[in-house]
Amino acid sequence: MKKIIFIILLSYTILISCEIKTEKSAIALQTDFGRKDNAVSSMYGVALSVDPNLKIYDLTHEIPAYNIWEAALRLDQTARYWPKGTVFVNVVDPGVGTDRKSVVMKTTNDYYFVTPDNGSLTFVAESMGVEEVREIDEAVNRLKNSDESYTFHGRDVYIYTAAKLASQQINFKQVGKSLGTNITKINYEKARFENGKFFANIPILDIQYGNIWTLLPRKLMLDNGVQVGDTLNIEIYNDGNLVWNGDIKLVNTFGDVPEGENMGYFNSELNFSIAVNMGNFSDKYKVYSGPKWSIEATKK
Structure with missing residues (x-):
């Protein structure tokens, strides 16, 4: 009898553990796209095509065009109020298609930021700490049949990678190679x-x-x-x-x-x-x- 009870309890524990491990993270989007066209809705569509059960929210899409500095500030002002594990996608990317890196940063308090490495991580890196940064491997973490598109990495790379990460179709290590804790930072007057x-x-x-x-x-x-x-x-x-x-x-x-x-x-x-x-x-x-x-x- 004791053996049967032990097996039942063990099975229940394993089941609960599996449910915890497969719990999906929220995705929160920030861009400078505005809402005048299909850009934001296309990103939603890509994420939901990866997993239709994902929860996707907007931080803002009104960052002034090309303003990396403001993008960095708004991320820092907002991120701390979200649940741990949230996957933030920031697409303020005037260098899209150039040799700037596409990265995912994991903070020491378990948040993820999917973004071009162009200074957008300056403030969240300081306030939350950097556990590790990984460069997105576009050979595996890129929307299918988007290889000839050079100017919409928000749709083709960032939201696609974020959706796979949030739905646990990939883990953090499968994002791509490690860059240690190195990110691009913007210089400013410290208090x-x-x-x-x-x-x-x-x-x-x-x-x-x-x-x-x-x-x-x-x-x-x-x-x-x-x-x-x-x-x-x-x-x-x-x-x-x-x-x-x-x-x-x-x-x-x-x-x-x-x-x-x-x-x-x-x-x-x-x-x-x-x-x-x-x-x-x-x-x-x-x-x-x-x-x-x-x-x-x-x-x-």
Whole structure:
């Protein structure tokens, strides 16, 4: 009797184990394609042809055309909120068809990123850590009969590989040869506190409202004597040239200052940001974002 019970329990354990191993991962897409044509829907079709039971979601398809920097930022802002094991596909690929590598990066916390290796992985590599990068072997991980297509790797290579990986038709090692932990990175001003002054990059705008988002962490500022209610002198530079200088008060939220007044606050990523309450700081002062935009802040 005990032997029979043991066999039943062992069989059940094996069955459960098999179910766990065959559980599919979600696919999340980011591109600069927009929705005006069939590009995104074609990628959906390829993925569902690999496995009709896959779950596919959109991060955004409104990355500005060719803007690798913004693609890198949006991936990092979004990926951490998805379940572990999610397979992200990023197709912002101005170098499509050239010798830039097509890769899958696995992070140390078990996320996968399928993308051209063109700098798009800069921020997720820093925030999540790189376990390993593999170059996609297009001899086996490419849509059938697409060899003569050179300009739509999003459809022919990336979503196809992602779908095979998410559905567990291939494992990570079967993506292609290992590249170790090496990826292409974009250089930018790293956040730091030095000689009484804070330095950081301005990576992106809160586009709808024109607020200026920086990579200056709340913790770094609080740890170095800044608190809500303080006044800060702000200098904003583009490629080393001063664009704007002024004093602002650090507050908790927009309603803490009168309408039309400049303000500093910590955004939803818990980084220092600048805004005009009920206005557009970017438009008003011609301040924008990217790897060459930076901020310096000093407590008064």
